[in-house]
Structures are given as C-alpha cells and as structure tokens.
Amino acid sequence: MEREKTQRKIMLGNEAFARGAYEGGVEVAAGYPGTPSTEILEFLSKYSTVHSRWCPNEKVAFEVAAGAAIGGRRGLATMKHVGLNVASDALMTLAYTGVNAGFVCIVADDPGMHSSQNEQDSRNYALFAKVPHLEPANSQEALTFTRLAFTISEEFDTPVLIRSTTRVSHSRGVVEVGERETVPVRPYQKCAPKFVMIPAFARERRKVLEERIKKLQQWVEETPLNQAELRDSSLGIVTGGVLYDYLREVAPSVSIFKLGVGYPLPVQKIREFARKVERLIVLEELDPVWERELKALGIPVEGRSVFPGIGEITPDIIIECLFPEKKKEYVEVKEYLPRPPVLCAGCPHRGVFKVLKDLSATVCGDIGCYTLGTLPPLSSMDTCICMGASISVAEGIKLAHPELPVVAVLGDSTFIHAGIPPLIDAVYNKTPILVLILDNGTTAMTGGQDHPATGKTLSGEDTVRLDFLALGQAIGVPRVERVNAYHIEKLRTLLQEALAAKHPTLLVVEGLCQLKKKHRGTPLAIQDMFCLLCGLCASTGCPAIEKGDVIRITFERCAGCGICADLCPFEAIEEVKTP
Amino acid sequence: MRGSLILCGVGGMGILKASEIIAEVLLQSGFLVRQSEVHGMAQRGGSVVTHLRFGNEAYAPLLARGEADFMLAFEEMEALRYLPYLKKGGTVLLNTVRMCPPGIEMKRYPQATVDILKTHGFTVIPLNATEISLQIGDIRTTNIVLLGGFSTIFPINDPDIWKKAIEKALAGKNLPKNFLAFEEGRRCVESL
Numbered sequence: 001m002e003r004e005k006t007q008r009k010i011m012l013g014n015e016a017f018a019r020g021a022y023e024g025g026v027e028v029a030a031g032y033p034g035t036p037s038t039e040i041l042e043f044l045s046k047y048s049t050v051h052s053r054w055c056p057n058e059k060v061a062f063e064v065a066a067g068a069a070i071g072g073r074r075g076l077a078t079m080k081h082v083g084l085n086v087a088s089d090a091l092m093t094l095a096y097t098g099v100n101a102g103f104v105c106i107v108a109d110d111p112g113m114h115s116s117q118n119e120q121d122s123r124n125y126a127l128f129a130k131v132p133h134l135e136p137a138n139s140q141e142a143l144t145f146t147r148l149a150f151t152i153s154e155e156f157d158t159p160v161l162i163r164s165t166t167r168v169s170h171s172r173g174v175v176e177v178g179e180r181e182t183v184p185v186r187p188y189q190k191c192a193p194k195f196v197m198i199p200a201f202a203r204e205r206r207k208v209l210e211e212r213i214k215k216l217q218q219w220v221e222e223t224p225l226n227q228a229e230l231r232d233s234s235l236g237i238v239t240g241g242v243l244y245d246y247l248r249e250v251a252p253s254v255s256i257f258k259l260g261v262g263y264p265l266p267v268q269k270i271r272e273f274a275r276k277v278e279r280l281i282v283l284e285e286l287d288p289v290w291e292r293e294l295k296a297l298g299i300p301v302e303g304r305s306v307f308p309g310i311g312e313i314t315p316d317i318i319i320e321c322l323f324p325e326k327k328k329e330y331v332e333v334k335e336y337l338p339r340p341p342v343l344c345a346g347c348p349h350r351g352v353f354k355v356l357k358d359l360s361a362t363v364c365g366d367i368g369c370y371t372l373g374t375l376p377p378l379s380s381m382d383t384c385i386c387m388g389a390s391i392s393v394a395e396g397i398k399l400a401h402p403e404l405p406v407v408a409v410l411g412d413s414t415f416i417h418a419g420i421p422p423l424i425d426a427v428y429n430k431t432p433i434l435v436l437i438l439d440n441g442t443t444a445m446t447g448g449q450d451h452p453a454t455g456k457t458l459s460g461e462d463t464v465r466l467d468f469l470a471l472g473q474a475i476g477v478p479r480v481e482r483v484n485a486y487h488i489e490k491l492r493t494l495l496q497e498a499l500a501a502k503h504p505t506l507l508v509v510e511g512l513c514q515l516k517k518k519h520r521g522t523p524l525a526i527q528d529m530f531c532l533l534c535g536l537c538a539s540t541g542c543p544a545i546e547k548g549d550v551i552r553i554t555f556e557r558c559a560g561c562g563i564c565a566d567l568c569p570f571e572a573i574e575e576v577k578t579p
Numbered sequence: 580m581r582g583s584l585i586l587c588g589v590g591g592m593g594i595l596k597a598s599e600i601i602a603e604v605l606l607q608s609g610f611l612v613r614q615s616e617v618h619g620m621a622q623r624g625g626s627v628v629t630h631l632r633f634g635n636e637a638y639a640p641l642l643a644r645g646e647a648d649f650m651l652a653f654e655e656m657e658a659l660r661y662l663p664y665l666k667k668g669g670t671v672l673l674n675t676v677r678m679c680p681p682g683i684e685m686k687r688y689p690q691a692t693v694d695i696l697k698t699h700g701f702t703v704i705p706l707n708a709t710e711i712s713l714q715i716g717d718i719r720t721t722n723i724v725l726l727g728g729f730s731t732i733f734p735i736n737d738p739d740i741w742k743k744a745i746e747k748a749l750a751g752k753n754l755p756k757n758f759l760a761f762e763e764g765r766r767c768v769e770s771l
Contacts, residue, residue, distance in 0.1 A: 010602050010612060035618055114617050138613070138640075171615040171640035172602055242640070245613070249632075249639035315643040328645030329667050331699045335689040336659040339589065339680040341625030372623070377682065447618070543624055543681035556718070 007177045013169040016139040017078075017106055017162070018043035020146025024102075025183035026050055026076045028068035030061035032417065033446035034080030035115040036169040037108035041078050042449075045458045049180070054449055054458045057387070057417040058083035062090045062105060066159070069103035070195060072186035074150050077105040081122050082386065086418070088125065091159065095129040096205040097195050098157035098212075101186050102150030108164040111285045112312030115445075117367065117386065119311070121286035122163050126263035130209055132216055133161035134225065135240035135262045139173035145225070145260065147181070156212055156219070163262065165285065166312070167242040217264050225260025228273045236277030238270060238290060238301070243283050246315045251323055265293055274299050281306055281322070285313045343372045345544040346521065346559025348440055348485035348511025353378040354540045354567070355492050356407060359499065362397060366390035366410035366419075369445045370438055373409075377541045381409075388418025395422065395431040405499040407434045413443040413451040416466065420475075426504040427476045434498040434505045435477075437468055438485070440513040448516055468508045478503040485511025488566040514559055521560025522575045524553055530572035537564035537573060580610075580734065581634030583642050587661040588653025589678050590627045593722030596748060597651065598629040600726060603744035605633040608735050615640035624681070628661055651729055653708075653721070654678050655692040662696075670702040672729050672768075674721065676709040704732065704768060711763050717753075720760035727764020738765065 029052040031041040045052040055061035058079040065075035110116040126133035136145045149160045240259035282291040282303035291303030353373035357380040365381040374381040394408035443449040450456040455465035472480035498505035544557035565573040614631040644663045650671045652658030708724035
C-alpha cells in the first residue's frame with residue numbers, strides 16, 4: 001500500500017510523455033524545441049539510459065529516430081505541429097517502409113495559438129500519411145499511450161503518431177508510474193525492397209501500406225483505447241483528447257464515445273454507439289476531421305454546426321454551445337489594461353530593432369522572441385511566416401522592389417534550423433539583401449535550449465561549436481562580420497553600409513540572452529537635471545523605463561544593458577552609484 | 580470535497596511554481612488534481628494564469644467562468660482581468676502590488692482594486708507579499724509568502740504538509756529563507 005502511494009505522482013503532460021517513452025523502452029529520442037512540445041525531450045534527457053538529443057530541425061530529428069528504429073532500437077521524435085510540416089517529407093515515406101523496432105512521433109498542436117504562428121490540426125497528417133494516431137486526454141494517458149505506442153508500431157510495422165495539444169502537454173495530473181520495459185535490440189538486416197524506396201520497391205510497399213490499414217481497421221474495433229461510455233441515451237458525443245476531460249467535468253451524465261485512436265476510426269463501434277443514442281455530436285478542436293469521416297460513412301452526426309472550428313475549445317465554449325443551462329453567474333469588470341509580453345529589459349534584440357526602425361528598413365522576421373519587435377513602439381517587422389522564411393521572403397521582396405532596404409532578421413537557432421539553404425540561395429543568385437543573425441547563444445523563446453552553435457549538447461556535454469562567420473565565408477557571402485548587439489552606433493554604421501551594398505551581407509549580432517546571463521549589470525538612472533524629456537530612451541519599449549510627467553528607470557527591472565544611455569543625446573543616464 | 584482555484588499575476592513572479600506546490604499539497608492529502616498553465620511567454624512579463632481543480636474526481640484542467648472558489652492574485656490588475664473565473668462571493672488573496680505594463684502611464688492603472696472587488700461581493704484578503712519578501716531579502720520568495728497566507732484560508736491548512744511540498748518543489752534552493760517567507764505570510768493573514 002505504502003509503495004503504491006509513493007508511485008502516484010503529479011506530472012506535467014510532457015513529463016508523462018517522457019516517462020511513457022522511458023517505460024516503453026525507448027533508446028533514441030530526438031527533437032527540436034517548440035512550444036508546447038519542448039519539455040518532453042528535456043524530461044527524457046534526465047534518464048541517462050536513453051540517448052536524447054536536440055537536432056538542428058524536426059526533419060533531422062525525425063530521421064535520426066526513424067533510423068534508430070530501422071536499425072533495431074526503439075526511437076522517439078518530438079516536435080510541435082509546425083515542426084511536423086518540416087518532418088513530413090520523411091513521415092510520408094516512412095509510412096511505406098515501416099519500421100523494425102518501434103518508432104513513435106509525438107506532435108503537439110496549439111489550438112488557440114498560445115505560442116504559434118498557426119493552429120493547424122495534425123490529425124490530418126495521420127490520414128494523409130496513412131499512419132495510426134493516438135489521442136491522449138491527460139497526463140496518465142500521455143504515459144500509458146506512449147508506452148503502448150511502441151508495441152503498436154512493432155505489431156503493425158508502422159510509424160505511430162501521438163497527437164498532443166497545449167492543454168494535454170501543459171496541464172498536470174496524477175499518474176501511476178511503472179517500470180521500464182526491457183526490450184532486446186533487434187538485429188539489423190539489410191532489406192532493400194523494404195527500405196530503399198526506388199519506384200519499383202515503393203509500388204510494392206504502397207500495397208503493403210493499404211493492407212496494413214485494413215489490419216489497423218480491425219484492431220481499432222477491439223482495442224480498449226476506444227471506449228463507448230453509455231449513460232443518458234438522449235445525447236451521445238464522439239470526442240477525444242483533453243475535450244473528453246472537459247466533457248466529463250461539464251456534463252457527467254452524457255454518453256461519450258471516447259476515441260483513444262483518432263485514425264483509423266472504429267467505424268463498427270461508432271455505428272453501434274450511434275444506434276443507442278438519440279442525438280450524435282462530434283466534439284473536436286480545429287478541423288472537422290472525424291465529423292467528415294463519419295458523414296462520409298453515412299452516420300448522421302452534428303459537429304461544426306454546434307461547436308466553433310476556430311481557436312481552442314474550452315469548458316466555457318462547451319457550456320455555451322451545448323449546455324447553456326449550466327452557465328454560472330460571474331462578474332466581469334472593464335478596468336484592467338492589456339499586458340502583452342515584451343522583450344525583456346536588457347534583451348540584446350532591442351537595440352537592433354531600434355536601429356532598423358530608425359533606418360526605415362523593410363524587415364523580414366522569423367520565428368522567435370524577436371517577433372516581439374513587431375509591436376509598438378519598435379513596430380519594426382514586416383513579415384513572419386515560418387522557420388527560416390526571413391531570408392527567402394526578403395529575397396522575394398527585394399526582387400519585387402529592388403529600391404527597398406530589405407533586411408532578414410533571424411535567431412541563431414532558427415538560422416541553423418532552416419536559414420542555411422536560403423542564405424546559399426541569396427549568394428548563389430546574388431540577391432543584395434542584409435541578413436542579421438541575432439545570436440543570443442540559445443533557443444530563447446522555448447526556454448533556453450542548447451543548439452549546434454552553443455557548443456553543448458542536450459545532456460550538457462561539450463561539443464564542436466558551429467561558427468557562423470566561417471559558415472558564411474564557406475557559403476561565399478561577400479561580406480561577413482560580427483558586431484556587439486549593445487554597440488548601437490557601430491551597429492547603425494554597419495547596417496547603413498550593408499544596405500547600400502550591391503551584394504548580400506551577413507552580420508552576426510552577438511549578445512547573450514538576458515535570461516541566460518549569470519550576473520545582472522549595474523542598473524542605470526536618469527539624472528533629472530540633465531533630462532530634457534525627449535523620450536528617446538523610452539522609444540525602445542524597455543520595460544524598465546516608465547514615462548509619465550518625468551521619465552524614470554525602475555531600479556528593480558533595469559538590467560544595466562546601457563542601450564538607453566547610448567541613445568540619450570544629453571548623457572543624462574548613468575550607472576547607479578552604490579555606496 | 581471538491582474545489583478549484585485560479586492563480587494569476589505577471590510572468591516571472593513564480594506563479595507556476597506556486598501552482599505546482601498547491602497541487603503537491605492536494606496530492607499528499609489524497610486528492611486528485613488537474614492543473615493547467617501556459618508556457619512560452621511566462622518569462623516575458625506577460626499576463627500569466629493557472630487553473631487548478633481538485634477532488635475525489637477531477638477531470639478538466641481548465642475552469643469555467645464563475646467556478647473558482649479561490650483566487651490567488653500576485654498583482655492587483657491581474658485580479659481584475661481573471662475575475663470572471665471566480666465564483667460569486669469567492670475569496671481573493673491579493674498581493675497588494677501594482678505593476679504598470681511597460682509603455683503605459685501609471686495614472687491609467689486601475690485605482691482601488693480592493694474596493695472594486697468588495698463592491699462585487701467578493702471576500703478580499705490583502706497581503707503585501709512583495710514587500711514582505713523584500714524585507715526577507717529576496718523578492719523571489721513572494722510566491723511562498725502568498726502560499727503561507729493562502730495556507731491559512733485553504734481547507735488543507737496543516738503547515739507541515741505545505742512545508743513538505745515546498746521542500747520538494749524548491750529542492751536545492753535556500754529552504755530556511757523560503758520557510759521564513761511561508762511563516763511570515765501565515766502570520767500576516769492570521770493576524771488580520
């Protein structure tokens with residue numbers, strides 16, 4: 001009894017995914033950081049028996065883990081939804097080859113876009129690639145489903161997708177922890193017809209894929225992962241993932257068909273359930289994936305006519321759409337002000353955006369903290385599409401309007417992820433753009449992960465450090481330089497020169513992420529008698545600077561970066577003197 | 580017993596850690612717990628909220644509006660923002676500190692939060708946890724001061740259970756300082 005008690009733990013969904021993979025005997029795990037998936041690999045890296053690594057991007061991670069599975073050891077890849085776009089090339093064909101040892105890919109969607117550029121529904125990838133996908137609802141299921149996914153992968157010789165969402169990955173729940181499964185390493189056997197996808201072999205594997213789907217269709221009818229829960233027969237709801245947990249809370253008496261496997265659907269079981277309820281509704285976030293499938297099969301269901309298809313579905317939305325009588329009284333006041341996230345005080349990106357704004361540059365941005373440079377008062381970003389797109393989109397804009405001063409801005413980790421091929425393109429096709437790598441020495445937005453240019457691996461080991469300057473020179477960029485992110489005037493001069501150039505330029509702007517600095521700089525203060533209230537210091541949106549009747553620097557917030565002091569034309573900003 | 584609470588404040592104030600500690604207290608007291616949080620922007624000074632539900636059964640990690648029994652507000656204006664989640668007549672433990680969003684003049688900051696809350700029938704327990712933490716000598720203990728105060732109004736108020744959970748969550752940190760923060764928070768709310 002005592003032992004049982006100690007095995008119950010509260011775990012973040014992502015910690016439970018990691019635990020499930022560990023218990024499921026995973027040996028090689030790879031990923032690229034991306035909210036809300038990042039912590040899976042971070043937790044997994046604490047188990048020293050598992051080889052865990054950050055890769056330059058999701059495609060590489062997916063292929064490393066898939067390769068391990070082909071080689072005979074269980075592999076796991078982790079990523080956010082847009083990461084699977086990058087890895088999808090590998091997924092589509094791994095579905096043909098199948099695996100050897102189990103291969104699982106956990107993909108975390110972000111309905112409502114808490115920290116993403118879109119809210120695509122990864123369930124579509126399961127249909128697209130014809131691979132099974134699992135839909136855990138909470139931390140306990142994150143653990144058990146992940147553990148089980150390796151067995152499913154091996155039994156059917158297929159990659160398995162596990163789809164999480166922000167509310168599964170970033171919610172905590174009570175889990176029962178088990179032991180790690182001992183899985184013998186499978187022998188590696190060369191088998192070209194299975195793993196070499198030349199057209200002749202791929203045509204055969206295409207048939208295998210279709211046979212596999214048929215076997216999976218039988219299996220989904222039997223697996224306890226799918227459950228019909230019959231209660232009140234007036235209403236039946238087909239759902240999965242965290243929405244199941246919401247529904248149990250909001251309407252404990254409705255009948256639920258809980259999908260643990262989202263593809264392929266257990267058609268017979270759902271038909272049977274449909275016969276037993278008077279009204280059948282599909283409750284699903286984002287795309288009407290299941291609704292479409294069930295309607296195509298002639299099963300009369302409602303779905304998008306009841307629930308919205310945009311944004312996150314919350315308990316409030318379920319109440320509003322289906323159970324308005326359960327709405328509780330609440331108080332709403334209007335007196336509060338917005339509080340959007342901002343670049344930290346001391347952030348090395350602040351000065352760069354200030355200069356770009358001053359120069360009225362057309363700024364093609366990328367994915368990272370620096371998208372915060374979009375908002376006022378910096379307001380200095382023109383585009384942000386996806387990882388690495390800053391450079392290529394900048395090239396396109398330059399082609400459309402050669403007279404514009406076009407700058408591509410991307411972070412160190414983002415550059416490594418998808419910025420190298422477009423930089424090669426800019427050199428190869430001689431597009432005269434300026435590329436700024438904002439090198440803050442970490443993958444900041446996702447919480448500060450190492451990458452190939454930090455010189456450390458996920459496990460903290462020292463490794464070869466990628467040199468951006470040498471890389472730029474090897475690519476053949478005509479001008480490659482590095483500059484300190486806090487030397488505003490030097491930065492301004494370099495940017496002006498580069499924008500006037502007739503060739504591509506690469507500037508590596510160096511300044512450690514504020515959240516990674518071990519020591520705080522000496523805070524600054526404004527000497528009121530010299531301050532003429534011009535407001536230049538406050539024009540960068542520094543959260544440490546308060547502008548009212550006078551301008552003040554909040555001592556507790558100031559990181560002492562000195563950007564405001566550099567900007568002040570009256571030299572009114574000085575370090576606070578400590579006695 | 581079933582219940583729910585909401586924690587809100589500004590990124591960087593230790594809200595996620597405080598939720599983690601409360602969840603652990605509930606687990607050690609034999610309850611199931613579901614809690615949700617949003618990462619990514621938490622350290623960038625944005626608005627941060629976590630939902631927490633407990634009971635013999637607990638499913639949804641998100642609360643519905645009008646549901647939470649308690650609110651732990653780490654900052655005054657954030658209490659107003661998330662007020663819809665609090666049930667009618669619910670209790671707010673309020674850190675009486677005002678953090679003006681960057682770029683906004685302080686005169687636009689809402690005045691008299693306590694009065695607004697009281698007018699709408701909520702029970703308000705003000706506690707200047709930030710000031711207490713500064714007296715202790717570490718602003719990072721603000722969350723633990725608040726937990727100390729909260730432990731006196733929460734159904735599970737045995738300080739030993741709370742201290743164990745704090746010890747577990749803050750492994751490796753300065754425990755005596757945090758225990759002092761906890762005791763100070765407790766003492767201040769008890770003496771109100």
